[in-house]
Amino acid sequence: MSENVIEARNIVVRFYISTSFLKRRAFNAVDNVSLEIKEGSIVGLVGESGSGKTTLGKVTLDLLKPYKGDVLFRGKSIYKMSKEEYLKYRLNAQYIPQDPYGSINMFKRVGEALLDIVMYHHLAPDRKEAMEIVRSVMNSVGLTPPDRYLNKYPFQLSGGERQRLSIARALILKPAYIVADEPTTMLDASLKANLVKTLRDMVKDLGLSLLYITHELTLLQYFGPDTEVAIMYLGKILEKGTIKDIMLDPIHPYTKALLAAIPVPDPKERYTRKIMLKGPAPSPLNRPKGCVLSDRCPFAEPICKKEEPLLNEISPNREVACHLFG
Amino acid sequence: MRVVNFSYSGRASWAKLAIKVIKRSPAALMSIFILSLYIAASIAVVIGLVPPLPPARGGWQNIYRPPSLQDFPWYILGTDFTGRPLFLAIVRGAPSALLIAFLSALITVTIGTLLGLASGYIGGIVDTILSTIIGVALVIPTYLLSLILVIILPDELKTNPFVLAATLSITSWASLARAVRSQTLSLKKRDFIDVARTLGFSSFKIMFGEIFRYMAPFVAMSLILSMTGAIYGYTGLAFLGLMPMTSDNWGVQIFAAIRAGGALFSDRAILALWSPIIVIVLLQYSLINIARVMEEILNPQLRLELLGEE
Amino acid sequence: MRDVLVEVRDLDVYYYNIKVLSKVSFQVYKGEVYALVGESGCGKTTTANAILRILPEIARVGEQSVINYYLENGDCINLLKMPEKKFSREIRWREISMVFQGAQNSLNPTLKVKTHFFETAASHGIMDKEEVYRRAYELLEAVKLDAERVLNSYPIELSGGMKQRVIIALALFLNPRFVILDEPTTALDVLVQREIISLLMELKKQFDLTYMLITHDIALVADIADRVAIMYAGRIVEESSVENIFYDPKHPYTIALLNSVPKIGDFEKLPEGLPGSPPDFKNLPRGCPFHPRCKYAMEICRKLEPSLIEMGDRRIACHLYAEEVSEE
Numbered sequence: 001m002s003e004n005v006i007e008a009r010n011i012v013v014r015f016y017i018s019t020s021f022l023k024r025r026a027f028n029a030v031d032n033v034s035l036e037i038k039e040g041s042i043v044g045l046v047g048e049s050g051s052g053k054t055t056l057g058k059v060t061l062d063l064l065k066p067y068k069g070d071v072l073f074r075g076k077s078i079y080k081m082s083k084e085e086y087l088k089y090r091l092n093a094q095y096i097p098q099d100p101y102g103s104i105n106m107f108k109r110v111g112e113a114l115l116d117i118v119m120y121h122h123l124a125p126d127r128k129e130a131m132e133i134v135r136s137v138m139n140s141v142g143l144t145p146p147d148r149y150l151n152k153y154p155f156q157l158s159g160g161e162r163q164r165l166s167i168a169r170a171l172i173l174k175p176a177y178i179v180a181d182e183p184t185t186m187l188d189a190s191l192k193a194n195l196v197k198t199l200r201d202m203v204k205d206l207g208l209s210l211l212y213i214t215h216e217l218t219l220l221q222y223f224g225p226d227t228e229v230a231i232m233y234l235g236k237i238l239e240k241g242t243i244k245d246i247m248l249d250p251i252h253p254y255t256k257a258l259l260a261a262i263p264v265p266d267p268k269e270r271y272t273r274k275i276m277l278k279g280p281a282p283s284p285l286n287r288p289k290g291c292v293l294s295d296r297c298p299f300a301e302p303i304c305k306k307e308e309p310l311l312n313e314i315s316p317n318r319e320v321a322c323h324l325f326g
Numbered sequence: 327m328r329v330v331n332f333s334y335s336g337r338a339s340w341a342k343l344a345i346k347v348i349k350r351s352p353a354a355l356m357s358i359f360i361l362s363l364y365i366a367a368s369i370a371v372v373i374g375l376v377p378p379l380p381p382a383r384g385g386w387q388n389i390y391r392p393p394s395l396q397d398f399p400w401y402i403l404g405t406d407f408t409g410r411p412l413f414l415a416i417v418r419g420a421p422s423a424l425l426i427a428f429l430s431a432l433i434t435v436t437i438g439t440l441l442g443l444a445s446g447y448i449g450g451i452v453d454t455i456l457s458t459i460i461g462v463a464l465v466i467p468t469y470l471l472s473l474i475l476v477i478i479l480p481d482e483l484k485t486n487p488f489v490l491a492a493t494l495s496i497t498s499w500a501s502l503a504r505a506v507r508s509q510t511l512s513l514k515k516r517d518f519i520d521v522a523r524t525l526g527f528s529s530f531k532i533m534f535g536e537i538f539r540y541m542a543p544f545v546a547m548s549l550i551l552s553m554t555g556a557i558y559g560y561t562g563l564a565f566l567g568l569m570p571m572t573s574d575n576w577g578v579q580i581f582a583a584i585r586a587g588g589a590l591f592s593d594r595a596i597l598a599l600w601s602p603i604i605v606i607v608l609l610q611y612s613l614i615n616i617a618r619v620m621e622e623i624l625n626p627q628l629r630l631e632l633l634g635e636e
Numbered sequence: 637m638r639d640v641l642v643e644v645r646d647l648d649v650y651y652y653n654i655k656v657l658s659k660v661s662f663q664v665y666k667g668e669v670y671a672l673v674g675e676s677g678c679g680k681t682t683t684a685n686a687i688l689r690i691l692p693e694i695a696r697v698g699e700q701s702v703i704n705y706y707l708e709n710g711d712c713i714n715l716l717k718m719p720e721k722k723f724s725r726e727i728r729w730r731e732i733s734m735v736f737q738g739a740q741n742s743l744n745p746t747l748k749v750k751t752h753f754f755e756t757a758a759s760h761g762i763m764d765k766e767e768v769y770r771r772a773y774e775l776l777e778a779v780k781l782d783a784e785r786v787l788n789s790y791p792i793e794l795s796g797g798m799k800q801r802v803i804i805a806l807a808l809f810l811n812p813r814f815v816i817l818d819e820p821t822t823a824l825d826v827l828v829q830r831e832i833i834s835l836l837m838e839l840k841k842q843f844d845l846t847y848m849l850i851t852h853d854i855a856l857v858a859d860i861a862d863r864v865a866i867m868y869a870g871r872i873v874e875e876s877s878v879e880n881i882f883y884d885p886k887h888p889y890t891i892a893l894l895n896s897v898p899k900i901g902d903f904e905k906l907p908e909g910l911p912g913s914p915p916d917f918k919n920l921p922r923g924c925p926f927h928p929r930c931k932y933a934m935e936i937c938r939k940l941e942p943s944l945i946e947m948g949d950r951r952i953a954c955h956l957y958a959e960e961v962s963e964e
Binding site for chain 1: 527
Binding site for chain 3: 048049050158159185186188189190191192193194196197200215216217218219221222224225243244247248257258259261262263264265266267269270275277280281283
């Protein structure tokens with residue numbers, strides 16, 4: 001039974017929006033969510049925009065402070081750590097953001113940016129050895145030969161190359177935990193596959209843990225059928241399970257709707273898929289009472305609009321938050 | 327903030343860049359040339375290559391004499407109302423103007439950048455306090471304040487370049503601070519700042535190693551443009567008669583020509599009146615052109631486009 | 637005999653001296669959905685921009701290139717030879733318009749949605765604000781938005797899906813007959829994508845439109861396209877009906893593209909990425925531009941560029957099939 005490298009407990013993240021001059025309204029972007037990530041494992045966090053998945057990821061990296069709840073790194077709360085403990089956590093928790101354009105400093109050359117990290121943390125006794133580290137990381141993410149890229153500015157790289165640079169940057173400190181936020185969304189289909197493969201090999205070779213945030217459910221398959229997945233919607237986790245279970249036997253109506261919407265590369269299928277949910281997603285300020293999906297769910301019962309269903313473990317490793325199932 | 331240079335073709339690139347810039351904009355070339363002249367003149371004065379002004383000689387035959395080849399080149403503009411060579415007086419005015427302008431700009435830009443960065447990045451109460459200070463500084467009429475300060479300063483301090491520079495930049499840092507603050511605020515939201523935080527960079531390193539990088543071209547431009555403001559301030563104060571009447575100050579020269587030398591009443595005084603003015607304007611013009619070109623040179627994206635790399 | 641709406645013949649486009657489109661030729665029939673598929677940089681957006689004449693300043697179109705457009709009354713005009721003033725008054729946005737990618741900042745964040753409509757109308761000489769407002773209202777309702785609210789909102793207040801709908805409404809503003817869809821669903825959530833696609837097909841029926849779809853998303857193509865052209869390195873390498881392309885792909889690049897789409901149930905087995913790197917237009921290889929990455933490359937592929945030839949109900953540019961054709 002491996003340990004949890006990161007554990008998020010009952011996280012609530014509250015944002016405020018000014019609705020008029022002196023008034024503001026609060027909403028919970030993440031509403032009482034718990035998540036465990038074991039050492040050396042990959043967890044997929046799936047949801048659409050506004051689901052709170054990026055916010056949750058950032059909370060586990062201490063880029064955002066939650067309104068309530070706790071984040072533990074190897075069993076210790078990051079909000080109660082000593083300076084040394086926190087530094088250890090800090091270097092072990094890294095981030096690969098979504099947008100390859102805004103996530104890299106455009107005014108630093110590739111080699112310079114990576115070398116900077118090594119030198120700042122004194123990971124090498126001199127510059128020569130530091131460059132060795134930089135070169136080896138670049139090779140491992142596929143930016144080969146390194147000399148071709150060292151002098152370039154990020155805007156001289158293609159989208160795929162920039163993502164690799166983001167990955168290199170996250171890996172250089174040899175972290176135990178990485179949050180990758182939609183790393184393939186901006187890439188072409190063939191590049192997606194290559195990037196996922198790189199990440200998968202990374203996890204295997206270095207034994208690190210990955211929280212993979214995406215709205216493309218199908219990509220998570222490639223990390224293996226036992227990859228754990230959590231489906232989020234409007235700040236809540238609606239279903240948890242392995243990717244195999246979720247894809248072949250979805251339970252929650254939202255999960256079913258997501259799967260039904262995934263485009264299939266087969267012209268014959270074009271008239272068989274339906275839109276299952278009614279209407280567009282509401283704004284996070286107007287979350288329905290009771291179950292968050294109750295205003296759009298085709299199977300909604302009266303109880304769904306009154307009482308919020310809690311995550312219920314209906315079989316080993318399978319949790320669903322729905323009144324129809326528990 | 328260390329600049330690590332990886333460029334193997336470093337020197338070659340700068341030369342190619344210079345040539346491209348010059349080909350594109352003859353105005354820039356001229357401006358660089360003009361500025362170098364001023365700098366050369368200043369250096370010449372400071373190291374003693376330029377003779378001191380001869381003693382004043384009054385009398386109708388000595389003042390406002392027309393240009394002559396006597397004692398080349400110092401009499402090519404003739405004499406001013408004190409009978410002394412005009413061109414020599416002007417050349418001798420260069421070092422103080424440049425020095426004060428540069429110092430003042432340096433102070434302005436340093437304070438403005440530091441306050442803007444701190445205010446924008448740290449936020450919270452620091453931002454509130456600093457923004458209030460910036461707001462007050464913006465509202466104070468700068469020129470009046472400089473005027474008053476200069477009047478109450480004792481003479482020994484008035485000629486100290488550092489003190490003068492400080493006086494001139496007493497509030498000019500404010501608009502730069504505001505601009506830097508708003509750029510910092512918008513850059514703060516970008517993902518690469520989040521990554522800098524997970525990489526364990528201190529706030530200090532993020533402000534100066536990451537955010538400042540983006541603003542470096544803007545700050546360099548501001549530095550040069552601040553110089554123009556300082557020059558106006560400096561010569562303006564002198565023109566109003568508030569500076570000690572040393573003859574190596576262009577503003578003083580204009581002031582003296584008008585107030586004491588009756589320049590407005592005599593045709594022969596045209597050169598004496600207009601030469602300092604033109605010299606000032608030419609410097610300002612060059613500085614402005616160079617500031618424009620700076621942006622292209624310092625922004626790596628524009629720079630590389632210029633060089634034809636992709 | 638199907639009516640041709642747009643005919644592109646021998647379209648060559650140069651950026652500075654680099655050839656980015658090479659003899660691109662195809663026809664779009666009235667009422668169909670014609671898809672141009674390829675990865676980033678293959679030239680599909682450049683083709684669309686050439687039709688709408690919104691290529692960047694550095695672009696040059698070849699002398700022999702022809703883009704014919706058939707008006708409602710049957711007249712045929714060469715869009716490339718029209719004077720710019722006439723084109724922007726009569727063709728751009730009136731006959732042919734474009735739905736841009738919503739994720740790109742196509743909407744001006746400082747203008748309210750209604751102002752976008754006013755500006756579009758004004759640039760075509762329509763100054764009556766009330767009429768414009770009414771038409772904008774109609775269109776926003778047609779794209780299933782709360783028209784009153786959206787018209788008075790700024791783009792930043794709208795979600796990704798809502799912005800995409802506004803962009804669609806703007807494209808339909810002057811009642812065009814031919815609409816180019818440039819990556820209409822990229823960067824949208826999967827549920828929203830489904831809705832937008834549904835909406836686009838409804839609108840097509842409602843307003844009798846012809847679509848040219850530009851995308852790198854193969855699955856989207858399977859969903860709505862009638863005919864598909866696969867592009868690589870600025871050339872069309874295969875073109876046929878959507879069924880042929882998906883059930884009987886012939887060109888190695890087409891096959892590779894199809895193999896790179898994840899399918900449900902594909903655990904562990906990653907889709908095959910393509911080896912090698914995307915083509916560098918400054919340095920295209922001799923012969924077939926795809927040969928360095930092609931599993932089936934032969935000697936002749938390295939020397940001679942295959943031309944696009946007709947093979948039954950498809951066109952294909954590949955030496956593997958050149959013999960088949962000459963045997964027929």
